[in-house]
């Protein structure tokens with residue numbers, strides 16, 4: 001590791017290995033598409049629905065192979081043609097200030113890669129999801145979502161990046177402590193106010209309407225000591241027919257959000273069971289544990305970054321002679337990715353454990369049968385894969401498979 005060429009080769013090696021691994025796992029998973037459905041899951045789909053779900057899986061598989069290969073080839077070309085040095089020279093033409101150059105540099109790279117991937121995300125929404133009856137998004141929503149996303153990234157991402165670059169300029173060796181602190185404070189803030197500040201930019205949320213459902217939810221929440229005014233309904237149907245529910249925030253800012261599509265698809269009993277699962281996440285303090293874990297991982301990442309960032313070799317490996325923070329950051333992100341692959345494994349494993357705990361809570365406090373029937377309906381309406389490859393589940397799934405969850409609930 002003492003000359004730029006070696007580091008360049010290591011970077012290319014990591015990118016290639018990651019691409020190959022993802023492709024192999026994806027193909028392995030596809031080998032399981034036609035496996036017989038486990039007996040417990042029989043009856044979720046009828047013949048026609050099952051054929052449709054098979055088509056949906058295959059189409060998505062093919063699409064992700066094409067997108068991943070395309071992205072890989074473009075990335076490789078960008079590295080081989082000294083793309084980073086080129087963008088660096090453009091950024092330096094427009095600014096002489098280090099923070100300005102860093103923001104321009106990442107801004108150009110982000111906008112360019114987002115524009116390149118735009119046709120793919122358009123195709124995914126308006127061709128694949130449309131064909132299978134999931135898409136409810138209009139072109140107008142699609143475009144305004146993009147613009148809102150860009151503006152949010154500009155303000156939040158740009159602000160944080162500017163701060164971190166500034167910390168590096170003024171403190172060098174200790175910059176990781178300051179950066180860690182600011183990112184931690186920011187994560188806690190976003191965790192608390194996500195539903196109040198970020199979600200309204202994209203969706204409408206309203207408190208549950210009066211009626212049979214509200215009554216049923218009320219009597220369950222009273223029983224377990226959860227305030228009903230923390231339960232909201234969101235207009236997920238604005239973009240997709242797929243249904244969901246999630247828990248966010250903590251303390252006075254805690255809330256459960258149910259998609260309007262979920263309320264349409266499930267009966268009262270099933271909705272209360274899903275709600276019981278979400279309350280389970282709250283009672284078992286999963287939000288807090290996830291937040292602590294992510295803050296610890298961030299600190300670790302910044303510490304490793306501080307050890308490497310000053311090294312001129314990182315910049316030289318990407319064709320830029322003098323050491324600079326933004327070029328070093330790119331090289332670091334790739335060098336660090338094998339470690340983050342590993343930490344992702346742990347995070348996913350933990351998330352699957354939490355899902356079992358929330359399911360067990362719903363089983364104990366409410367009704368396992370209702371939750372099983374809700375999960376089956378959701379799987380059917382989302383055309384879920386009932387037979388994923390076990391290795392694929394270990395690497396990529398944040399939730400246990402439907403089969404695993406039902407077997408656990410039936411225990």
Ligand SMILES: [Zn+2]
Pocket residue numbers: 277278281355358
């Ligand atoms: Zn859950």
